[in-house]
Amino acid sequence: MLLHGYFRSSAAYRCRIALNLKGVSYEPSFVHLRRGEQRSPAYLVHNPQGLVPALETESGDLTQSLAIIEWLDETFANPPLLPRDAHLRARVRGFAQVIAADIHPLNNLRVLNFLREELQCDETGLDKWRKRWILEGFDACAALLQLDPEGPFCFGDAPSLADICLVPQVYSAQRFGVDMSAWPRLQQIFDACEALPAFADAHPHNQPDCDL
Amino acid sequence: MLLHGYFRSSAAYRCRIALNLKGVSYEPSFVHLRRGEQRSPAYLVHNPQGLVPALETESGDLTQSLAIIEWLDETFANPPLLPRDAHLRARVRGFAQVIAADIHPLNNLRVLNFLREELQCDETGLDKWRKRWILEGFDACAALLQLDPEGPFCFGDAPSLADICLVPQVYSAQRFGVDMSAWPRLQQIFDACEALPAFADAHPHNQPDCDL
Numbered sequence A, B: 001m002l003l004h005g006y007f008r009s010s011a012a013y014r015c016r017i018a019l020n021l022k023g024v025s026y027e028p029s030f031v032h033l034r035r036g037e038q039r040s041p042a043y044l045v046h047n048p049q050g051l052v053p054a055l056e057t058e059s060g061d062l063t064q065s066l067a068i069i070e071w072l073d074e075t076f077a078n079p080p081l082l083p084r085d086a087h088l089r090a091r092v093r094g095f096a097q098v099i100a101a102d103i104h105p106l107n108n109l110r111v112l113n114f115l116r117e118e119l120q121c122d123e124t125g126l127d128k129w130r131k132r133w134i135l136e137g138f139d140a141c142a143a144l145l146q147l148d149p150e151g152p153f154c155f156g157d158a159p160s161l162a163d164i165c166l167v168p169q170v171y172s173a174q175r176f177g178v179d180m181s182a183w184p185r186l187q188q189i190f191d192a193c194e195a196l197p198a199f200a201d202a203h204p205h206n207q208p209d210c211d212l
Helices: A010-022 A065-075 A086-102 A109-117 A123-144 A161-175 A184-194 B010-022 B065-075 B086-102 B109-117 B123-144 B161-175 B184-194
Strands: A002-005 A027-030 A054-057 A060-063 B002-005 B027-030 B054-057 B060-063
Touching: A002 A010, A010 A065, A010 A161, A054 A065, A060 A065, A060 B086, A065 A086, A065 A161, A065 B086, A086 A123, A086 A161, A086 B060, A086 B065, A086 B086, A109 A123, A109 B123, A123 A161, A123 A184, A123 B109, A161 A184, B002 B010, B010 B065, B010 B161, B054 B065, B060 B065, B065 B086, B065 B161, B086 B123, B086 B161, B109 B123, B123 B161, B123 B184, B161 B184
Parallel strands: A002 A027, B002 B027
Antiparallel strands: A002 A054, A054 A060, B002 B054, B054 B060
16 A cells, blocks of 8 residues: 655645554655645646545555545454444544644645735735634634543544544644644643554654655 | 524535435524624534534534534435445545535635635635635546546436535535536536435525525
8 A cells, every 4th residue: 555645744644643553554655745746747646636645555546534544444444443333423523524624724735825826915814824723623623522521532542533633733733833722632632642653653753755 | 303504505505415315304493604693602502613514413413514424324324325335435535525625615604704804805816716726626526537437426326425515516616606617527417416306405595594
């Protein structure tokens, strides 16, 4: 299996965590987003959307991180990344989608570039933009967890799809200078995840293509 | 079951289609987005994110349209909204997420309001913005379907989660003045769906809260 990704992409980071949690070995392939390699004809074969990640499997390419992670969860049974109970599973997916649909796509590279280049947005505006969606999103995430205050992780005592989405988003928030003290539970969950090798090994700074 | 929605919300529209396809009866509850009712304390109990939809079930509230639709699919078996084969299921989910993560959240009301009010974006800029994400997204959607050119629907001869996401996005594109002729297959799928009562009955203009 080959994962096309970029060290700092939240969506690729999610897939690395899921692969590590499942103990599935994969070959990484690096697509340098800042150099525009995601728009090369060679890469568009794997993902016509021109975004990372893409997962090359024996049956063909898969795209979109949540679809890839659900596929991993269905293909490699243990440990499960979603709870068995349908209602709780829907709550985990809902939490994940707050991040994957309503925070991350607003703050990714192509959108920030469009704001800067096409709408002449200055750095003050960009900073306001980035923080707004993280603040609104994390407020919702924290509220959605209030029914489940027990576990060290988002939903109970093992990491799930929710934690897989939360950790890269907290990393990104830190990078954008967001003060996490408003959401102590999210910070605690982040810390609990970071203590696990599956999360730590997937960290952007531990990837071979990290050029920071 | 009670669905909190708004006639013109793409995400609520998706849920209405899924409920209709499953033949599940539900009570609609109307949250007037332009009047800001989604931020009322009474509504935030159901969805702390302050967005529609929310589905009130016997076991509690569910949020995020794709999580709600997956729950419906797991709870009411027929007709299935996802294929049985895991790889094809991942492709259907990937297609749905191009729309649900990378088109729709960029063009929803809260984001357009922020561009207008906080970043002083004028109507020319807003038009460019709205069209850009639809064009990029539909190009990707059309390319992702090239492996499956057979069915009247996105993936084969019955509507799936992919069609459920596509139809509200095409409705929205038409509303924003996007010329669909660049994607004849997407338009054909839209027409095939609109001929089904489950889709037609879910159309924004057929909702009791439509005030156009």
